[in-house]
Amino acid sequence: MSAPLIDRLTLPTLVGDAVRLRPFSRADLPLVREATTDPLIPLTTSVPAFGDDDACLAYLARQADRLTTGAGYAFAVAERATDVAVGHVYLGLRDVDLGRAAAGYWIARSHRGRGLAGDALRTLVRWAVTVRGIDRLELYVEPWNVASARTATSAGFVREGLLRSWQKVGDERRDMDMYALVSRQA
Template identity: 35%
Template sequence: MPFLIRPVLRPGALARGPQPVLPAGDGLVLRPWRAEDAPAVHAAFQDPAMHQWHVRSCDSVGEAADWITQWQKGWEDERNAQWAVADAATDELLGRVGLRQILLGDGVAEVAYWTVARARGRGTAVRATTALSRWAFEEIGFHRLELMHSVANPASCRVAAKAGFSLEGTRRSALLHPDGWHDMHLHARVRGD
């Protein structure tokens, strides 16, 4: 049975070319992950704040290397698109930003990010999220990007707002964290916002 609408994005919208490096301004760059990033990813996940807001831990450099392999494969599969957020001058890892749960046909994806402790409070997540959103809308043609965070995480709420993601509502008891079920704020940007 044929669809009455055309897909917003067709297969190959991402994987037809190599994953790009995206400038994020003020000395930040979003770049594809490399195997040599594994020790820095492992170190980032030793921070107690990561344990508070993320549902995964990273117990070894080898586990971080496996994640990086999955992140790289996500680009090829067009399921996820993950970037390392790095200092443009030193290449120091400052965080991660990516598109998860990509639905090309609908032109929808979820934005996710984290930053290392020393990069917090400096606008790193805002600049990375803004740069990724601009690329997703203007270069690829996504229609809608969503962003969710625990309502108990006001810093992520500020990032979402500063990056232009409007608060659309609260998903009650939507994600199990180590300390129990959390209500989650749902933010979104639509192409043209």
Template identity: 50%
Template sequence: MTPLRWPATDPVAGRVRLRAFRDTDLPMVLDLATDPYVPRISTLPADADEAAALAYIGRQHGRLAEGRGFSFCVALTDDSAAVGTAGLWVDDLGHGRFRGGYTIAPGRRGHGLAGDALRALTAFAWTLEVAHRVELYVEPWNVASLRTAERAGYVCEGLLRDHHRIGGAWCDMVLLAALRPVSGG
């Protein structure tokens, strides 16, 4: 069990807010299920039907209670429409290490929403007293995600060979990290 608590107010950056998932987010989750990559790295089945997508939404509500971390729906600030997902996962609470992740539904990509989501996620991380470091693991071929992370202030720390097993194959990962800002004094 983790001492972490759900935020009292939704984290916001740019055009997005991070909020709890709702059953009304179903169209966005169904869109995500059409992406060939997202089901390989998440618990969302490829080409999920409505029942499987609603089960995925339901699982997101228990992540914090399970001690895994925070699973957010990325929503637009103006109308609260769901556009993607973001997660802040506990990797090593004792050392203040968290792992971030984000994805935007295929129908909403190309508008900078992933960067807004990552900035909101990172700013939220610094509200957690125990957070010292947020790490991202991105496959080297995912140039758009690497650029998004760097624009959001993450620093590339190196290539980790055969670091993650995805779809049955070992994959290299680029490690990027953000460190808690030092308070001026």
């Protein structure tokens, strides 16, 4: 197994072809407000289900907290040319002691269909496979979500199977396809 992950996490700025992964800031409040209106994002993330500023600011604070608590790396996905935030990409470290990390992402509806999620995930992966202690990256996609499955495979993830009743989404348990990418260092 790789050397253990360093104790103190720092959030790098990562640059892709069209995106820049960076810390969230108060200037990203419009993005979070838009995400609260999406029918799925609040059900599968910690984005609040309503767009009041206090709830949205609390979401932004939680993203910074993930780093300070060691839970993971939460990046704002920003357009490289304008630095306008368009989404979120995350590397969760809950199982890093087992050599595994989990990736997740979302792009606001008004910015979808331009390949930004794929660029963000590929950018995250290029960096994540260099982090000591991470030998395997995992992510989960609902079977109906063809666009998200395409995003995962474009970043090198391979579908490994169906996990029945894997995750609660809203009030019901849902199946998830598991995708994984094994680091070349493993």
